[in-house]
Amino acid sequence: MDRNQIVQPENIVCKKPTLMNDNNMHYCPGCSHGVVHKLIAEVIEEMGMEDKAVGVSPVGCAVFAYNYIDIDWQEAAHGRAPALATGIKRCWPDRLVFTYQGDGDLACIGTCETIHALNRGENIVIIFVNNAIYGMTGGQMAPTTLIGQKTSTCPYGRDPEIHGYPLKMADIAAQLEGTCYVTRQSVESVASINKAKKALRKAFEASMAGKGSSLVEFVSTCNSGWKLSPAKANEWMKENMFPFYPKGDLKDTI
Amino acid sequence: MAKLKGAIEVNTERCKGCSLCIIACPHQVIALANKVNLRGYPYVEAVNEEACVGCASCGIVCPDGCITVYRKKVEE
Numbered sequence: 001m002d003r004n005q006i007v008q009p010e011n012i013v014c015k016k017p018t019l020m021n022d023n024n025m026h027y028c029p030g031c032s033h034g035v036v037h038k039l040i041a042e043v044i045e046e047m048g049m050e051d052k053a054v055g056v057s058p059v060g061c062a063v064f065a066y067n068y069i070d071i072d073w074q075e076a077a078h079g080r081a082p083a084l085a086t087g088i089k090r091c092w093p094d095r096l097v098f099t100y101q102g103d104g105d106l107a108c109i110g111t112c113e114t115i116h117a118l119n120r121g122e123n124i125v126i127i128f129v130n131n132a133i134y135g136m137t138g139g140q141m142a143p144t145t146l147i148g149q150k151t152s153t154c155p156y157g158r159d160p161e162i163h164g165y166p167l168k169m170a171d172i173a174a175q176l177e178g179t180c181y182v183t184r185q186s187v188e189s190v191a192s193i194n195k196a197k198k199a200l201r202k203a204f205e206a207s208m209a210g211k212g213s214s215l216v217e218f219v220s221t222c223n224s225g226w227k228l229s230p231a232k233a234n235e236w237m238k239e240n241m242f243p244f245y246p247k248g249d250l251k252d253t254i
Numbered sequence: 255m256a257k258l259k260g261a262i263e264v265n266t267e268r269c270k271g272c273s274l275c276i277i278a279c280p281h282q283v284i285a286l287a288n289k290v291n292l293r294g295y296p297y298v299e300a301v302n303e304e305a306c307v308g309c310a311s312c313g314i315v316c317p318d319g320c321i322t323v324y325r326k327k328v329e330e
Contacts (some may be wrong), residue, residue, distance in 0.1 A: 007261050
């Protein structure tokens with residue numbers, strides 16, 4: 001069969017989401033951020049919330065998220081995205097408000113804002129991309145770095161005697177009264193991406209229904225920071241990250 | 255019997271050659287081209303498009319949304 005007969009607009013089964021614009025993304029090759037961006041764009045499009053979605057971008061690798069998805073965005077000071085999202089949602093209750101944060105932003109400098117926004121039960125969604133390292137600044141140890149994991153600031157591996165233990169933010173969030181949905185997902189395979197998309201949609205819908213705050217954690221890779229190829233980083237994540245950060249719903253009261 | 259035939263189009267200027275699509279493809283349709291784009295990244299191309307069934311695995315895992323997947327049912 002002629003290729004031209006297959007390559008027709010009516011035969012498209014997968015393409016770049018319409019909400020994602022043509023700006024080239026600055027992320028490293030194979031970075032999980034790209035897939036999460038795609039999921040957000042697709043879910044907002046499917047919900048028909050293009051004109052009513054407001055994202056809050058963090059400080060970290062995803063600082064330029066506003067350049068890639070064509071919805072309204074605000075840029076927050078380091079770690080303060082949940083506080084900013086609280087303000088936006090309270091002023092505009094009909095908007096779909098979400099924050100997009102990495103582990104350095106959410107679990108380190110923004111721990112206070114995150115926990116309190118979740119505990120107040122603000123009707124926002126916090127998207128947490130956890131790659132266990134500070135990617136943008138050069139691969140330093142993060143609060144979520146695994147025990148024994150080597151980074152540029154713990155070159156002999158994280159030692160709990162010196163550096164303390166990794167922080168499980170989703171587990172903390174699940175204990176809070178204000179949260180309605182806390183889940184941990186990943187985006188390394190087709191099956192997990194489809195599952196993550198469903199979880200994201202559930203969280204967005206819960207926030208629009210006024211059921212409380214949601215935290216969607218994506219266990220992710222940072223192949224540059226981990227000094228691995230994108231494919232090997234996915235393998236390393238499956239072997240080392242999933243046992244410590246198990247996937248699944250931690251809380252679901254929707 | 256109806257058969258599924260697929261085709262892919264890669265946005266080679268957007269592609270960064272991370273190769274995640276090569277691993278995701280169940281029919282070994284995609285491979286790295288021995289070329290680089292304007293931004294200096296190696297990019298992927300369809301080398302065995304005859305085998306493509308349009309499952310869209312490559313498009314779903316692509317972090318940059320570079321791959322458009324087409325699928326058509328063909329009567330034999």
